[in-house]
Every structure is written in structure tokens, then in C-alpha cells.
Amino acid sequence: MTATPPSRPASPGRQPEAVDRDRYFSRLAQERPDIAMCRATTLVARSIDEELAGHRLTVAQHLVLKMLNDVGPCSQQELSAQLRIDRSVMVGCIDGLEDSGLVRRERHPRDRRAYAVTLTPEAGPALVEAEDGVPRLLDRAFGTLTAAERRTLTRLVGKILDVS
Amino acid sequence: MTATPPSRPASPGRQPEAVDRDRYFSRLAQERPDIAMCRATTLVARSIDEELAGHRLTVAQHLVLKMLNDVGPCSQQELSAQLRIDRSVMVGCIDGLEDSGLVRRERHPRDRRAYAVTLTPEAGPALVEAEDGVPRLLDRAFGTLTAAERRTLTRLVGKILDVS
DNA sequence: GCGAAATCATCTGCAAGTAAACAATCTGGG
DNA sequence: CCCAGATTGTTTACTTGCAGATGATTTCGC
Numbered sequence: 001m002t003a004t005p006p007s008r009p010a011s012p013g014r015q016p017e018a019v020d021r022d023r024y025f026s027r028l029a030q031e032r033p034d035i036a037m038c039r040a041t042t043l044v045a046r047s048i049d050e051e052l053a054g055h056r057l058t059v060a061q062h063l064v065l066k067m068l069n070d071v072g073p074c075s076q077q078e079l080s081a082q083l084r085i086d087r088s089v090m091v092g093c094i095d096g097l098e099d100s101g102l103v104r105r106e107r108h109p110r111d112r113r114a115y116a117v118t119l120t121p122e123a124g125p126a127l128v129e130a131e132d133g134v135p136r137l138l139d140r141a142f143g144t145l146t147a148a149e150r151r152t153l154t155r156l157v158g159k160i161l162d163v164s
Numbered sequence: 165m166t167a168t169p170p171s172r173p174a175s176p177g178r179q180p181e182a183v184d185r186d187r188y189f190s191r192l193a194q195e196r197p198d199i200a201m202c203r204a205t206t207l208v209a210r211s212i213d214e215e216l217a218g219h220r221l222t223v224a225q226h227l228v229l230k231m232l233n234d235v236g237p238c239s240q241q242e243l244s245a246q247l248r249i250d251r252s253v254m255v256g257c258i259d260g261l262e263d264s265g266l267v268r269r270e271r272h273p274r275d276r277r278a279y280a281v282t283l284t285p286e287a288g289p290a291l292v293e294a295e296d297g298v299p300r301l302l303d304r305a306f307g308t309l310t311a312a313e314r315r316t317l318t319r320l321v322g323k324i325l326d327v328s
Numbered sequence: 329g330c331g332a333a334a335t336c337a338t339c340t341g342c343a344a345g346t347a348a349a350c351a352a353t354c355t356g357g358g
Numbered sequence: 359c360c361c362a363g364a365t366t367g368t369t370t371a372c373t374t375g376c377a378g379a380t381g382a383t384t385t386c387g388c
Contacts, residue, residue: 021235024246028227029325032298033318034208034305035227039248040324041205042375044198063192063199071185077366082188084203086346091368113353113366134196141198144323154197156317159308160204161193206345241336250376255338277336277383335384346373354365 044141051137055130056100060085060093062130065102068119069127073106075114102126208305215301219294220264224249224257226294229266232283233291237270239278266290 019027029036048059057065063083068074080090094117097103102123108114142150183191193200212223221229227247232238244254258281261267266287272278306314 019234021238021242021246024231024235025248025325026322027234028231028247029322030318032302033314033321034212034302035223036318036321036325037201037205037208040321041201042248043324044201048198059199067188067192070183070191071188074185075366078185082185083192084189084206087367088347088369089345108366111354111366115367138196138198142324144326145320149320149323150197152316153320154194154200156309156313156320157197157200157204158190158193159313160207160306161189161200162308239336251337252339252377253375272336275336275384279337330388331386332388333384333386336382337380338382339380340378342375342377344374344376346371348369348371350367350369352366352368355363357362358360 047141048137051133051140055133057126057130058093058096060089061097061102062127064090064093064097064117065119065123065127065130068103068117069123073116073118075108075111076117077114079117100126211305212301215297215304219297221290221294222257222260224253225261225266226291228254228257228261228281229283229287229291229294232267232281233287237280237282239272239275240281241278243281264290 029039052059060083063085064079067079067082076087076090076094079085079094080087085093094103094105098105100122102120104118104120105115106118108116138150142153145153193203216223224247227249228243231243231247240251240254240258243249243258244251249257258267258269262269264286266284268282268284269279270282272280302314306317309317
């Protein structure tokens with residue numbers, strides 16, 4: 001980590017041109033993993049949005065369908081908590097899926113506050129199609145990384161998320 | 165990576181409770197590095213915002229001061245390009261720094277379209293203070309990672325950013 | 329030199345995420 | 359049973375980053 005010392009501004013504005021101003025970002029990304037990660041995530045999100053431009057489902061809607069298919073009917077609260085999507089965002093997300101006829105808001109049998117969001121038969125093909133697009137999506141976003149590097153990145157990010 | 169196979173929705177809505185719905189996010193983060201990265205970046209950004217709550221400088225303002233100190237007066241265009249901050253956002257960023265008396269918008273000697281954003285003497289202490297806070301900031305954001313893991317993460321993220 | 333195109337800083341509108349308030353409903357203490 | 363507090367879904371307001379338009383200025387082709 002001694003490759004790029006913090007370079008304390010001991011004499012502010014003194015050194016005239018010590019650093020290449022055309023490649024300054026490269027230096028910054030070395031010292032500040034937080035900044036590098038934010039900028040990289042922006043790139044990843046952008047490339048995924050481009051990949052999904054023509055498709056019917058947003059990323060969030062795809063995740064909702066996937067979770068419902070994996071664990072069965074859920075309340076919006078459960079979907080929000082597990083998918084890390086805010087409750088108020090989940091409302092519009094389910095609205096869109098309901099308008100598309102892919103889910104129904106059924107009443108939760110034991111708690112009339114909550115819905116039991118449920119897949120319709122039409123959801124199956126839509127989910128398969130979205131799921132099939134995932135590898136291409138990941139290749140576009142993480143194309144510069146090898147498979148091993150992607151696994152390492154996943155592991156490290158998982159530690160930040162504090163998930164087993 | 166065969167730990168969590170993609171689990172194609174062969175029979176949608178058929179398997180009743182194959183997956184633990186209380187730990188579904190953990191599974192998702194394993195299969196979808198893009199989602200994991202987005203969520204982790206949100207956490208990192210949040211913890212940094214909390215750390216900087218009482219301070220005078222935003223992250224962007226800190227970066228601007230740092231770059232100006234490292235490479236000398238810059239146009240807003242150069243700052244935007246290297247710090248990966250949109251031009252229109254940079255306007256407000258420099259406005260704040262100018263109001264705080266830390267930079268001045270001087271005219272570029274050879275191009276009257278551009279400014280030469282320049283540090284004032286008051287910027288020195290502010291930059292030193294912000295710079296001193298960086299290690300604490302990174303510890304809060306990446307506390308669950310060892311130093312070696314942070315370096316690995318920085319390297320992998322750097323590859324996504326496509327910087328040497 | 330002169331006009332077209334590009335560039336810099338700025339402004340406006342837009343999309344997305346977050347926080348807070350709200351009504352309906354559930355839960356627990358008395 | 360009854361009431362205070364918590365929870366679920368929803369709406370609204372606020373913040374933030376981004377795309378596009380604009381005016382001033384520079385650069386390039388002729």
C-alpha cells in the first residue's frame with residue numbers, strides 16, 4: 001500500500017506539476033477505494049441499464065419475480081427487506097408487475113395489513129427470459145474481469161454486506 | 165461457483181419453501197455480483213455520509229481541494245473529467261467552496277471560456293483536516309475487510325474502471 | 329479574416345432513491 | 359375489553375445525479 005503515499009498537503013499549492021493531470025483519476029482510485037467503488041458501480045449500473053433498454057422488466061422487477069418464484073408468495077415488506085429495495089420504491093415496482101399481469105396482490109390470510117404478492121402463470125416465461133439474459137448482462141458489466149476475479153469480488157463485496 | 169446454481173424457474177411457483185426466505189439476500193448476493201456491488205456501495209456511501217455529517221466539506225469538495233493541491237489550478241472541465249463528477253454538479257460544488265473562501269474562480273489566462281479554479285491560503289488547513297479524516301472514514305466503510313482484502317478490492321475495482 | 333463547429337460553464341427539467349407523514353391493522357399491557 | 363405502540367402499504371416532499379439546451383468563447387476550414 002506504500003505505492004501511493006497520501007501526500008499530505010504540507011505546503012499547499014507549492015508543488016507545481018508533480019502529478020500528471022491527465023491521469024489523476026487513476027491515482028485517486030488507488031488511494032480511495034470508496035471513490036473507486038462508487039464510480040465503478042455507476043459504470044456497472046449504466047451498462048446494465050443499457051443492456052436492459054429493450055426489455056420489459058427492470059432490474060428490481062426481475063428480482064421480485066425471482067424471489068417470489070424461489071420462496072413463494074411474500075409481503076411487500078419481505079420483498080423490500082430481502083432485496084434491499086425501499087418500501088416506497090417497492091410500491092411502484094409491484095404496480096408495474098401487476099399492470100403487466102405478472103403478479104397479483106392477494107390478501108395475506110393472517111394479516112390484513114399485508115398483501116401476499118403472488119405470481120401469475122404469465123410470470124413463468126417472463127422470468128425465464130430475464131434469467132437467460134443475466135449472463136450476457138454480467139459479461140457486459142464485468143467483462144474486464146476473469147471468472148476467478150469475479151468470484152473474489154463477489155466474496156469481498158459479500159463481506160462488506162456482512163452476509164455469510 | 166457451483167455452490168448456488170442459477171435455479172432456473174423450471175416449474176414456476178412449484179417448489180413451496182425450498183429457500184430460507186429470511187436469508188434470501190445472502191443467496192442473491194452470491195449469484196448477482198452487480199446487485200451485491202450496488203447494495204454494498206450504498207452502504208459504503210451511507211457510512212461515509214454519516215462520518216462526514218459534522219464536517220464542513222462534502223466528499224466532492226474534498227476531492228476538488230485535493231486535486232487542486234496536487235496538480236495546481238484547473239478548469240472545472242478538468243476537475244469534472246478526472247474526479248468523475250458531472251459538469252453540472254461541479255458548478256454547485258465550486259460554488260460552495262467559493263462561498264467558504266477556499267477557492268477562487270480566476271480567469272484562465274489563455275481561454276476566457278474556462279476558469280482557473282485556484283486554492284486560497286485558507287484551503288490548506290481545511291484540506292489537512294479532511295485528509296486526516298480519511299483513514300477513519302475508510303475504517304468505518306471497510307471495517308469488515310482486512311488490509312490485504314482492501315487492496316484486492318481496489319485492484320479489481322480498478323480493472324472495472326479500466327485504469328492502469 | 330470569416331463562418332461553422334466544438335468547447336466551457338451554467339441552467340433547467342427529469343428520473344430515481346430516501347425520509348417522513350399517514351391511514352389501516354395488528355400486538356401486548358392493564 | 360381497551361388503549362398505546364408497532365407494523366404494512368401508500369403518498370408526498372426532498373435531495374441528488376444526469377441529459378439536454380443556452381450563451382460566451384475558442385478553434386478549424388476556407
